[in-house]
Amino acid sequence: MKTKSMSKIICLALATIVDVPVLLFARTGADDKSAATYKAKCASCHGADGKGDTPAGKSTKTRSFADPEVVKASDDDFAGIIEKGKGKMPGYSKSMKPDAIKDMVAYIRSLAK
Numbered sequence: 001m002k003t004k005s006m007s008k009i010i011c012l013a014l015a016t017i018v019d020v021p022v023l024l025f026a027r028t029g030a031d032d033k034s035a036a037t038y039k040a041k042c043a044s045c046h047g048a049d050g051k052g053d054t055p056a057g058k059s060t061k062t063r064s065f066a067d068p069e070v071v072k073a074s075d076d077d078f079a080g081i082i083e084k085g086k087g088k089m090p091g092y093s094k095s096m097k098p099d100a101i102k103d104m105v106a107y108i109r110s111l112a113k
């Protein structure tokens with residue numbers, strides 16, 4: 001009985017030690033992926049820093065992600081716009097999975113800071 005509960009504790013401790021780096025790694029991986037996708041698909045209009053300060057951004061009137069009006073929009077609004085597009089912006093539902101869009105929304109929020 002005693003040994004059993006001991007090994008249970010050791011198991012739990014091991015699981016915690018193993019899980020934390022895995023979770024951290026998964027998060028960083030998602031951010032790296034979003035950053036690469038952003039650079040490839042979005043930065044031409046939105047700019048590397050998200051301010052929309054590029055020739056294509058100016059001609060399509062792309063706003064900064066830090067614009068108060070844009071900051072007010074919800075994550076769902078953002079995800080919907082990335083999926084379906086809006087105005088001069090194309091939609092990305094064909095090339096981005098819902099999970100990738102969710103990670104991208106978080107990445108864009110980080111650019112707005």
Ligand code: HEC
Pocket residue numbers: 037038041042043044045046056060061062063064070078079081082086087088089090092104108
């Ligand atoms: C051809 C230029 C262009 C590209 C490429 C582009 N966007 Fe946009 N994006 C726009 C424009 C223009 C708007 C504003 C649309 C409107 O309100 O009419 C916009 C709006 C947005 C919004 C809503 C915030 C706002 O300003 O209203 C998000 C979020 C967004 N884009 C994310 C992305 C992401 C993520 C990508 C890449 C996967 C991307 N965009 C690629 C031009 C672009």
